[in-house]
Amino acid sequence: MALADHLAHDTTAANHRRDRWIGVYIGVLAVILAVCTLGGGNAAKDATLKNIEAANTWNFFQAKNLRRHVLRTQADELELVALANPSLSAETRAAIEKKVADYKAEDRKLTSDPKSGEGLDELFMRGKALETARDLALRKDPYFDYGQALLQIAIVLASVAIISGGSAVLIASAVMGVAGTVITLNGFLLLVAVPFIG
Numbered sequence: 001m002a003l004a005d006h007l008a009h010d011t012t013a014a015n016h017r018r019d020r021w022i023g024v025y026i027g028v029l030a031v032i033l034a035v036c037t038l039g040g041g042n043a044a045k046d047a048t049l050k051n052i053e054a055a056n057t058w059n060f061f062q063a064k065n066l067r068r069h070v071l072r073t074q075a076d077e078l079e080l081v082a083l084a085n086p087s088l089s090a091e092t093r094a095a096i097e098k099k100v101a102d103y104k105a106e107d108r109k110l111t112s113d114p115k116s117g118e119g120l121d122e123l124f125m126r127g128k129a130l131e132t133a134r135d136l137a138l139r140k141d142p143y144f145d146y147g148q149a150l151l152q153i154a155i156v157l158a159s160v161a162i163i164s165g166g167s168a169v170l171i172a173s174a175v176m177g178v179a180g181t182v183i184t185l186n187g188f189l190l191l192v193a194v195p196f197i198g
Contacts, residue, residue: 019162029154037148043144044137068111075104082097151180153173
């Protein structure tokens with residue numbers, strides 16, 4: 001009877017140690033899940049923010065482009081008025097030429113203004129850069145979603161392994177945990193384009 005008690009005690013102690021290690025493993029998975037959730041939240045916020053900034057930049061670009069078009073039209077009309085009326089006084093002709101020169105100077109400033117960074121050329125580059133940043137965040141986000149799902153499944157399976165004592169369930173949890181961790185890392189680094197995810 002003492003031998004049976006000793007073997008039962010050894011089995012209980014081994015199960016207790018196993019359960020403690022599974023508890024530590026679950027804690028590690030929970031930390032990775034928290035980092036994954038943070039990365040996913042940041043990617044989603046970045047995508048939204050960059051999309052709003054890009055839309056604002058393109059709206060500003062369109063407004064400036066419309067203004068430039070109006071200036072060009074007005075300059076063309078004044079030049080045609082000067083050509084169509086050769087009898088204009090020198091004063092009127094000079095006033096028209098000055099206005100045309102002012103419009104053309106404003107046209108050049110609307111086209112490119114490196115000092116303010118708000119010329120059409122600069123706005124175009126800024127809009128494209130914001131779209132690129134938005135697209136990058138959108139490519140990252142699905143990896144975090146899948147990483148979260150896999151890590152949550154791994155935690156549930158590890159919890160089931162504690163209750164059931166099944167090694168197969170623990171192995172399945174480890175596979176899910178590793179896959180979730182790798183996909184989470186890929187969400188941050190985008191080293192590999194996984195089909196059907198990104």
